[in-house]
Amino acid sequence: MKKTHLTLTVNGQTYTLPTLPGETLADLLRKRLRLTGTKIGCNEAECGACTVIMEGEPVLSCSTPAERADGKTIVTIEGLAQQGALHPLQEAFVKHGAVQCGFCIPGQIMTAYGLLSRNLNPTSAEIRHALKDTICRCAGYPTIEQAILAAAKAIRTGQPVEEPEIPASVRGGRFIGQIHVRPDGIEKVTGKAIYTDDLYFENMLYAAVKRAGVPHAFVRHIDVSKARQMPGVAAVLTAAEVPGQNIHGLVTLDWPVMVGVGERVRYVGDAIAIVAAETQEIAKAALDLIEVEFDPQPVICTAIQARQEGVPQLHPKGNLLKHIKVRKGDPQIGFGEADVVLEHTFHTPPHDHLFIEPECSIAVPEGERMLIYVGSQIPYQDRSQVARALGWEESRVRVIGQLMGGGFGGKEDIAGQIHAALLANATGRPVKLLFDRHESLLVHPKRHATQITVKIGAKQDGTLTAIQTELYGDTGAYASLGEKVLTRATTHSAGPYLVPHVHADCYAMYTNNPPAGAFRGFGVLQSAFAIESAMDMLAERLGLDPIELRRKNALRPNTETSTGQVLRESVGLVECIDRVTEAMCQVSRLPRQALFQARPVAGAEHLVRAWGFAVGFKNTGLGGGADDCAGAEVELYENGSFEVRSSSAELGQGLVTVMRLVVAEELCLPPEQVKVLVMDTDLTPNGGPTTASRQTYVTGNASRLAARTLREAIIATLAERYDQAPETIRFENGQVHVNGHVLTMQQVYQEMKAAGKEPRVLYDYHAPATAPLGMPGDMHVAFSFAAQAAEVEVNTLTGEVRVLRVIAANDVGHAINPLGLRGQIEGGVVMGVGHALLENFITENGYVVTDRMARYRVPSIVHTPEIIPIVVEDPVSTGPYGAKGVGEIVLIPTPPAITNAIYHAVGVRFDRLPVDQEQLLWEITKRQA
Amino acid sequence: MTLWKEYLHPQSVQQAVEALAFSPAPAIPIAGGTDLMLDLQQGHHPPVHTLVDLTGIPELQALEIRNERLFIGAGVPHHRIVESSLVRQHAASLVESCGLIGGPQVRNAATLGGNVAHALPAADGTIGLLALNAEAEIASLAGRRLLPLHELFAGPGKSTLAHDEIIVGFYIPLRKPGQGSAFCRVMRAQGIALPILNLAVWLERQDEIIRAARIAVGPAGPTPFRALQTSAYLTGKPFCEETILGAQQALLAEAQFRTSPARATAEYRRKLVVVLLKTALLSAWHRASEQ
Numbered sequence A: 001m002k003k004t005h006l007t008l009t010v011n012g013q014t015y016t017l018p019t020l021p022g023e024t025l026a027d028l029l030r031k032r033l034r035l036t037g038t039k040i041g042c043n044e045a046e047c048g049a050c051t052v053i054m055e056g057e058p059v060l061s062c063s064t065p066a067e068r069a070d071g072k073t074i075v076t077i078e079g080l081a082q083q084g085a086l087h088p089l090q091e092a093f094v095k096h097g098a099v100q101c102g103f104c105i106p107g108q109i110m111t112a113y114g115l116l117s118r119n120l121n122p123t124s125a126e127i128r129h130a131l132k133d134t135i136c137r138c139a140g141y142p143t144i145e146q147a148i149l150a151a152a153k154a155i156r157t158g159q160p161v162e163e164p165e166i167p168a169s170v171r172g173g174r175f176i177g178q179i180h181v182r183p184d185g186i187e188k189v190t191g192k193a194i195y196t197d198d199l200y201f202e203n204m205l206y207a208a209v210k211r212a213g214v215p216h217a218f219v220r221h222i223d224v225s226k227a228r229q230m231p232g233v234a235a236v237l238t239a240a241e242v243p244g245q246n247i248h249g250l251v252t253l254d255w256p257v258m259v260g261v262g263e264r265v266r267y268v269g270d271a272i273a274i275v276a277a278e279t280q281e282i283a284k285a286a287l288d289l290i291e292v293e294f295d296p297q298p299v300i301c302t303a304i305q306a307r308q309e310g311v312p313q314l315h316p317k318g319n320l321l322k323h324i325k326v327r328k329g330d331p332q333i334g335f336g337e338a339d340v341v342l343e344h345t346f347h348t349p350p351h352d353h354l355f356i357e358p359e360c361s362i363a364v365p366e367g368e369r370m371l372i373y374v375g376s377q378i379p380y381q382d383r384s385q386v387a388r389a390l391g392w393e394e395s396r397v398r399v400i401g402q403l404m405g406g407g408f409g410g411k412e413d414i415a416g417q418i419h420a421a422l423l424a425n426a427t428g429r430p431v432k433l434l435f436d437r438h439e440s441l442l443v444h445p446k447r448h449a450t451q452i453t454v455k456i457g458a459k460q461d462g463t464l465t466a467i468q469t470e471l472y473g474d475t476g477a478y479a480s481l482g483e484k485v486l487t488r489a490t491t492h493s494a495g496p497y498l499v500p501h502v503h504a505d506c507y508a509m510y511t512n513n514p515p516a517g518a519f520r521g522f523g524v525l526q527s528a529f530a531i532e533s534a535m536d537m538l539a540e541r542l543g544l545d546p547i548e549l550r551r552k553n554a555l556r557p558n559t560e561t562s563t564g565q566v567l568r569e570s571v572g573l574v575e576c577i578d579r580v581t582e583a584m585c586q587v588s589r590l591p592r593q594a595l596f597q598a599r600p601v602a603g604a605e606h607l608v609r610a611w612g613f614a615v616g617f618k619n620t621g622l623g624g625g626a627d628d629c630a631g632a633e634v635e636l637y638e639n640g641s642f643e644v645r646s647s648s649a650e651l652g653q654g655l656v657t658v659m660r661l662v663v664a665e666e667l668c669l670p671p672e673q674v675k676v677l678v679m680d681t682d683l684t685p686n687g688g689p690t691t692a693s694r695q696t697y698v699t700g701n702a703s704r705l706a707a708r709t710l711r712e713a714i715i716a717t718l719a720e721r722y723d724q725a726p727e728t729i730r731f732e733n734g735q736v737h738v739n740g741h742v743l744t745m746q747q748v749y750q751e752m753k754a755a756g757k758e759p760r761v762l763y764d765y766h767a768p769a770t771a772p773l774g775m776p777g778d779m780h781v782a783f784s785f786a787a788q789a790a791e792v793e794v795n796t797l798t799g800e801v802r803v804l805r806v807i808a809a810n811d812v813g814h815a816i817n818p819l820g821l822r823g824q825i826e827g828g829v830v831m832g833v834g835h836a837l838l839e840n841f842i843t844e845n846g847y848v849v850t851d852r853m854a855r856y857r858v859p860s861i862v863h864t865p866e867i868i869p870i871v872v873e874d875p876v877s878t879g880p881y882g883a884k885g886v887g888e889i890v891l892i893p894t895p896p897a898i899t900n901a902i903y904h905a906v907g908v909r910f911d912r913l914p915v916d917q918e919q920l921l922w923e924i925t926k927r928q929a
Numbered sequence B: 001m002t003l004w005k006e007y008l009h010p011q012s013v014q015q016a017v018e019a020l021a022f023s024p025a026p027a028i029p030i031a032g033g034t035d036l037m038l039d040l041q042q043g044h045h046p047p048v049h050t051l052v053d054l055t056g057i058p059e060l061q062a063l064e065i066r067n068e069r070l071f072i073g074a075g076v077p078h079h080r081i082v083e084s085s086l087v088r089q090h091a092a093s094l095v096e097s098c099g100l101i102g103g104p105q106v107r108n109a110a111t112l113g114g115n116v117a118h119a120l121p122a123a124d125g126t127i128g129l130l131a132l133n134a135e136a137e138i139a140s141l142a143g144r145r146l147l148p149l150h151e152l153f154a155g156p157g158k159s160t161l162a163h164d165e166i167i168v169g170f171y172i173p174l175r176k177p178g179q180g181s182a183f184c185r186v187m188r189a190q191g192i193a194l195p196i197l198n199l200a201v202w203l204e205r206q207d208e209i210i211r212a213a214r215i216a217v218g219p220a221g222p223t224p225f226r227a228l229q230t231s232a233y234l235t236g237k238p239f240c241e242e243t244i245l246g247a248q249q250a251l252l253a254e255a256q257f258r259t260s261p262a263r264a265t266a267e268y269r270r271k272l273v274v275v276l277l278k279t280a281l282l283s284a285w286h287r288a289s290e291q
């Protein structure tokens, strides 16, 4: 009955291995066979990333004991391609742009493979049924569905996989604006793509972190002696052993690397001690031997409470991180002029990014230096933060950025980078620190919970006269990017409207909750929920059409924002509004005036449908007076290929495609001739943080200008060499035409070398200067705009809500990468659906309730509505080819569009996210009574 | 500290119960592992010494008609139940309930035996099975015995099985003309994938009269709940709006609903149970009418 060995066949190869106690199939595949294409997203049977095929059926390898595979045949993602030819599923996923960060993709493809091996002609419904529990947080679910349909057809017909039906940019472009696949797509569908946890170093140790586990306390005593003596433990460190400064933080240095004796614990995830051991199990077991005594303190659990008199002050400066103010005109005057004044308070909860790849850092000592392998949104900041804790010069630290399995803002702060580096420094050995999902949920910064009060004054005809807002933002235990996030929330809190009088006050407060920081939407998601709900309430009060009310007040060229910025160009809001309105009538075959009426479903009258509408805007770039810069370097190699480099981060959003296309465009090269290198502090110039929807704009501009400068250098060299006027020299199709000669890029390289010129250009791009909030001048270089309509169906017997359709129009300036844009739109809308209906990061008195993926539910393909994307291209002259940011605007209008639709369906206004089906039912019942 | 030290692969029921009885303790059975592995990994279940894998035992994989009853081995995974024409024919409520568990990956591994043995008051497979008047076959060193399904449950997450007993399978009466069953549930959008409420109905009709009925509801008490009074109420009544209304009242009178924090209040469950009962009654009645 007991087996000493197990024999299994994986991807056609048979292995006989000794059995190991406690081993899962995922561990066997990843660790013993080094088949790292199979991913671990949760280790709790929730995400599907670890799906492999066993005996023809998809199973979750994370919860399958390895021994169960004895005698069985397994197929993993690495086994799908035959003799180098991609499986149609792999091909279709790349072609259709279903691959974003790529981390979930092996699971998606294997689950789909399981489906197609039983059913080669699946319907959309069957695909949704099969993929129900295979989560993609980048959430290109509609594209995934299309890719599976296309693959099935290709297998059935023996024809090549069909191209996706995605329109090119209307603004043209040789390569930009056209459909191009990601440079890293093939690696990501074959399982060859390497993420941090896939790396293995000889002699590597595994780290674990002793977390405080209490939300507020002073540390009275720490005893690590037993843990140090445990066999297999290589090092145990506490705050006392931090060689440099025991502090980190992105803007404000307020976050201890570890909390030492006598110091204050501010949230459950604070680190007390760190352990490195020969195995992960030993490291975790050693944590239990560390004894810590706390002196518990009263817990501050809301931003409101944090501002009350007499409560404990969590930081030396107090609990107020910042009071942020917007002042334009005098709202009292405006309210005096108003016919109607409406005031309402809204609440939004914290959200977790739930990137499918949990945080992982590996620190590797190399001579006098420390190498950090990590998927990080800000590699250069990681470098300085690690160096500070080590007490080293920054140049001794090299951050080698790895592919990221999603970030969404949640990989901007330090996770394990410093701890891994400290342990590697102490032991002289490589150290891997991998968070499990539980730790990830406890530790990393979330979206800010807010309370937002909106007061609007308007004339009878709908003209807005004044808006006053008051925001409370819970930044949790540490500042992270709290000040910046809540500044965006505040400056956007009066919506994309022309309002003569605006006052906004935001209190960014410290509490004992997990820190809050950057998250896609960056504060604007919260304030858009408040203002866009309030606008619908106002429309009803005034008896106006909600679209008309918005259209009337919409920002247009030569209008002034709440912060006093006059928008000169690229304000596509009205076009977004009009096109969504038109599409709504078209897809629902309803006249304009019937759109917002409740429509019971014929034959099932308890199901009631209606549309809802909302708009939004979001700054592109850092703005607010920051020097928003990015460096990019373009180099021509001897073999005629080019490389473009920047430390900017690729987290799945498609920056690498943008960089490649921009360089190809400038140099008239087939895009495949351009390699992209990102995220290495030794090899790539500083691209700054990947945040604020800024990278297409800044790194796009830097790449474009680097390429253009290189092109000019080449022209100058050839003009001289061939004695031709520079204007006569043409770049075409990867070659250069000079006076009848056609030079390949290899030849160009030789010419440059012969002329003593380096075929390489580094360009440091600085965005146009901006002004800080409250100072005269433009606060931002550009804004993206959006309008969305959502159609919901409410079950009036149970309170359940489904989102059926979302029409999303986004003004992105110029759609440089339409395939990537499609993924961003789908992913944004689905995340917005999640925020409206599913996601709620719950803490109770500082303790995290939603500490497993099973408790923090994110949308799956079954929650995905039909998404109808509309791309509006109102260019901004300073953007690359007119482009501005897209990453965040895509989800900002979704939650209020949904709650507005619910109101239209059943008359219930949700002023608190997420929508609670039980509460909805009670409200419906009340109205029926 | 590994989650288990020894993993055993019995090939027969006898070997399995011996392994449970005589291996270094604690020794527990594992089927699909979709509950157990998580409980071990997340520390809800302390690490064990021995895992006894039941999936290699042919008897637990059987799905067939035996002695005029449908036998479903405890080790049959949900996907086989859902796809089996036998189960479709005789146990529609079970097809519906097992079909809603997890995604295909979970249904390929998770078993009906595990769903029942885990003993949660609102396990879907269990509720679907309970309305069908199923019996469980239990094996131990002492031999085999048959037990009405509801006698397997001792409390939330607690079965009446001894540590060295296993469920071999379930016997379900074959469906006769005029009989039908149905299952439905309501989930909450947020949080864990267990239903707020689920409910199964089995009934037999004669012309327009309900000759017999059985109703199971979860969670409505510490163990999967059989609504005996409601079933009795329905017996002999004509199938009409008034009867459904009466049944809803009867069910509200006998079922004890609880409030679970951050999931559902007792009052919400009371609202839902009325809706689910009607839906399931209509569907089961409809099925009882087809041949």
Ligand SMILES: Cc1cc2nc3c(=O)[nH]c(=O)nc-3n(C[C@H](O)[C@H](O)[C@H](O)COP(=O)(O)OP(=O)(O)OC[C@H]3O[C@@H](n4cnc5c(N)ncnc54)[C@H](O)[C@@H]3O)c2cc1C
Pocket (backbone or CB within 6 Å): A044, A045, A046, A133, B028, B029, B030, B031, B032, B033, B034, B035, B036, B037, B054, B074, B075, B100, B101, B102, B103, B106, B109, B110, B111, B112, B113, B114, B115, B116, B117, B118, B122, B123, B124, B125, B161, B165, B166, B167, B168, B193, B194, B195
């Ligand atoms: C993502 C996900 C979604 C899920 N969704 C649902 C859902 O919607 N509804 C639902 O009801 N459940 C759900 N579950 C729970 C679970 O899948 C089921 O309860 C499953 O049927 C358990 O079966 P198993 O074979 O995996 O049990 P295991 O995990 O192997 O065992 C469970 C328990 O039963 C014991 N056991 C198993 N077989 C026997 C036997 N033959 N005799 C005696 N004891 C035995 C084990 O010792 C263990 O204590 C979900 C689980 C996951 C991971």
Ligand code: FES
Pocket (backbone or CB within 6 Å): A039, A040, A041, A042, A043, A044, A045, A046, A047, A048, A049, A050, A051, A060, A061, A062, A063
């Ligand atoms: S389901 Fe296995 S890793 Fe998430």
Ligand code: FES
Pocket (backbone or CB within 6 Å): A098, A099, A100, A101, A102, A103, A104, A105, A135, A136, A137, A138, A139, A356, A405, A406, A652
């Ligand atoms: S591509 Fe699916 S999680 Fe990123």
